[in-house]
Amino acid sequence: MQKQPLILVTNDDGLNAQGISVLIKCMQELGQVVVVAPNGARSGSACSITPIVPVTLKLEREEENLSIYSCSGTPVDCVKLAYEKVVHRKPDLVVSGINHGDNASVSLHYSGTMGAVLEGCMKGIPSIGYSLRTRKQECDFRPYLQVVKDVASHVLKNGLPQDVCLNVNFPEVPALKGVSVCRMARGIWQSEWKDTDVPDVYQLTGNFTNLEPEAEDTDYWALDHGMASITPLSLDMTDYSSLEILKSLQR
Amino acid sequence: MQKQPLILVTNDDGLNAQGISVLIKCMQELGQVVVVAPNGARSGSACSITPIVPVTLKLEREEENLSIYSCSGTPVDCVKLAYEKVVHRKPDLVVSGINHGDNASVSLHYSGTMGAVLEGCMKGIPSIGYSLRTRKQECDFRPYLQVVKDVASHVLKNGLPQDVCLNVNFPEVPALKGVSVCRMARGIWQSEWKDTDVPDVYQLTGNFTNLEPEAEDTDYWALDHGMASITPLSLDMTDYSSLEILKSLQR
Numbered sequence: 002m003q004k005q006p007l008i009l010v011t012n013d014d015g016l017n018a019q020g021i022s023v024l025i026k027c028m029q030e031l032g033q034v035v036v037v038a039p040n041g042a043r044s045g046s047a048c049s050i051t052p053i054v055p056v057t058l059k060l061e062r063e064e065e066n067l068s069i070y071s072c073s074g075t076p077v078d079c080v081k082l083a084y085e086k087v088v089h090r091k092p093d094l095v096v097s098g099i100n101h102g103d104n105a106s107v108s109l110h111y112s113g114t115m116g117a118v119l120e121g122c123m124k125g126i127p128s129i130g131y132s133l134r135t136r137k138q139e140c141d142f143r144p145y146l147q148v149v150k151d152v153a154s155h156v157l158k159n160g161l162p163q164d165v166c167l168n169v170n171f172p173e174v175p176a177l178k179g180v181s182v183c184r185m186a187r188g189i190w191q192s193e194w195k196d197t198d199v200p201d202v203y204q205l206t207g208n209f210t211n212l213e214p215e216a217e218d219t220d221y222w223a224l225d226h227g228m229a230s231i232t233p234l235s236l237d238m239t240d241y242s243s244l245e246i247l248k249s250l251q252r
Numbered sequence: 253m254q255k256q257p258l259i260l261v262t263n264d265d266g267l268n269a270q271g272i273s274v275l276i277k278c279m280q281e282l283g284q285v286v287v288v289a290p291n292g293a294r295s296g297s298a299c300s301i302t303p304i305v306p307v308t309l310k311l312e313r314e315e316e317n318l319s320i321y322s323c324s325g326t327p328v329d330c331v332k333l334a335y336e337k338v339v340h341r342k343p344d345l346v347v348s349g350i351n352h353g354d355n356a357s358v359s360l361h362y363s364g365t366m367g368a369v370l371e372g373c374m375k376g377i378p379s380i381g382y383s384l385r386t387r388k389q390e391c392d393f394r395p396y397l398q399v400v401k402d403v404a405s406h407v408l409k410n411g412l413p414q415d416v417c418l419n420v421n422f423p424e425v426p427a428l429k430g431v432s433v434c435r436m437a438r439g440i441w442q443s444e445w446k447d448t449d450v451p452d453v454y455q456l457t458g459n460f461t462n463l464e465p466e467a468e469d470t471d472y473w474a475l476d477h478g479m480a481s482i483t484p485l486s487l488d489m490t491d492y493s494s495l496e497i498l499k500s501l502q503r
Contacts, residue, residue, distance in 0.1 A: 047328075048298035048361045055448050055455045077298075077362070081444050082454065107374050107487065110299045111328070123358050123440065148503075155501055164438065165491045167498075180503040184490040187415065189374065193332050197306050203333065204306045231501055233494035236358060239435040240416045243484035247418075250406055250482055252399075252431035 005066070006032030006093040006157050009121070011079045013043040013100065013113025016061070016071050020099035023142040024131065025067070027149045028096060031157065033066045035092070037083035039113075040071040044102070046113035048120065049075050058082050076117035084124055094157055095121030098131035098169075099142060099149070105134075105170045105220035105230060106188035106211065115168060115234075122166035122236050127156045129167040134224055145171045148180055148229050164236040170220055171229050178227035185232055186219035187212040256317070257283030257344040257408050260372070262330045264294045264351065264364025267312070267322050271350035274393040275382065276318070278400045279347060282408065284317045286343070288334035290364075291322040295353070297364035299371065300326050309333050327368035335375055345408055346372030349382035350393060350400070356385075356421045356471040356481060357439035357462065366419060366485075373417035373487050378407045380418040385475055396422045399431055399480050415487040421471055422480050429478035436483055437470035438463040 008028045012021040016038040028034045037058070056074035063069070070087060072079045080095060097117040104112040114130045121128030131149055133140060152169055161167065168185075171177070193207040211221045220230035259279045263272040267289040279285045288309070307325035314320070321338060323330045331346060348368040355363040365381045372379030382400055384391060403420055412418065419436075422428070444458040462472045471481035 042304070045301040045303040046298075047300040047367065049300040049326075049364075050296040050298075050362050050456060052296040052456050053293070055450075055453045058452045058454065075300075078456070081456070085443075085445050086454065109489065110370055110374070110487075111301050113300075116298065119361055123361070125440075152501060162491070162494050162497065165494050177503075180501060182495055182498045182502045184492065184495065185488050187488070189376075192336075194336050199306075201309045202306045203309065203337065205301060205303050205329070205332070231498060233491040233498060234489040235491035236361075237436050237438070238360065238485040238489060240413070240484040240486035241435065243413050243416050243486075244433055244435070246413065247433045247482060247484060250403060250431060251433045252428075 007088060007090060008032045008034050008094045008096060009083050009092040010034055010036045011038045011076055011097050011117045013039065013046055013076045015039045015041045018101060019139055020101055024096060024099050027146055029067060030150065031153055035083060035088055036069040037072055037079040037087055039076060039079060040073055043075055043113045045111050046075045046116060047111050048077050048116040051075060051078050056082065058086060076113040077120045080117050080120040092126050094153060095126050095128040096153060100132035101135055101138060102132060103134035103170045103224060104130065104132040104168060105224055106186040109168055118166045119236065122164060127161045129153060129156060129169060131169045133171045133173060135173045144174060144176055148177065152231060165233050168232040168234055169229065170224055172224040172227050174227045177229055180229045180231060181223035182231045183218050183220050183223055186216060186221035188221065258339060258341060259283045259285050259345045259347060260334050260343040261285055261287045262289045262327055262348050262368045264290065264297055264327045266290050266292045269352065270390055271352055275347060275350050278397055280318060281401060282404055286334060286339055287320040288323055288330040288338055290327060290330060291324055294326055294364045296362050297326045297367060298362050299328050299367040302326060302329050307333065309337060327364040328371045331368050331371040343377050345404060346377050346379040347404060351383035352386055352389060353383060354385035354421045354475060355381065355383040355419060356475055357437040360419055369417045370487065373415060378412045380404060380407060380420060382420045384422045384424060386424045395425060395427055399428065403482060416484050419483045419485055420480065421475055423475040423478050425478045428480050431480045431482060432474035433482045434469050434471050434474055437467060437472035439472065
């Protein structure tokens, strides 16, 4: 008998977020599920790791085909711990999310959801991040479940190219108008600091501007038009077209 | 009279690290310097931000053509704060480092040094990260100063392509054997957790393996052969070659 796929689930909103419980349920339809997720919110943690203080792993629940652990570290720590200290074979898939807040355009660089996905990819595991454009803690995830499962099934069946992972984003709509395979939009965060009552103490905030709102081949365009976006990301960040331009620096 | 270039300096080892003091001195030869750096070590902080607690900015020192601020946040927070709350015009250059420890290959994904560089790039400022392959807190940086200044001067004069920044790494050698403009090597971190005295509490550690040690066009090869590496990085992480492969997911 063929083994069930082994699926590692994590997120950056923490184990108690609604998004991860929805994702766990989706993944249980596709295989054996191991969850290792932060024990609290880790939004904006990107690919950060915990190099100085030790990290705690705690078994929260275990039942047939599902085990759930919490971790005191970052989403990347969760994947690293799961890989070496929890699973007994290499997972077939890493999924992260469903994040409360989109991770389209440059926002992915700050995203702990996508940090975990990049980490899965660095370990040679096909990895997918899911995020929903919402500001709510409680959302209706039903419009997205079919796409969540379709993308995961596709990846379980076909794999992904080496060193490539997926960034999947959903708009908050009652019904998706489509699914777009597309590139990252260019974008910029501005007005990022709010004064507090204390001088020289600031609270991070910010407004995002899509720098190419007319570009139909981008993730932001898809979300703005009621579609899910699927963007393949490369671990290799080398800008190959600049290598020649910089050759004069070679010695 | 032409204005002096305005150079923003930061790092992830904190304001008291030797690497940043060396970098500040180098940059003072090239322009007016503003330093906004973390008030302590932030290694492994990647592109993480501080979304929940407020962040403090503190003027530490001010003299002609040099002002130094400390910040309670991450390297990315430092660049964001400098940009909106410190400088009165857009900096001509962001430099980060000199990191104690290299950020070649996939290590760049975890790097706070490079997080700051990506942030500078996201703000449309030419940005460079410098890192030294060393485990020491006190190092002899003299063999690298000329390249540090040459690369910064080149970028001040010629700029960088849109959405491209530089990752510069140095090997620990008495004299550099050359400077290589090259791509990121493929690599993997393994054996990442050390047991502690407490069960289920682990300390992050790890061994890096270069997955393509023979590839002469990579950063790791350059470092292994006594050369500095200069790798252009792209903010746009889209893997364009996978867009076609994934088209069957489009709806």
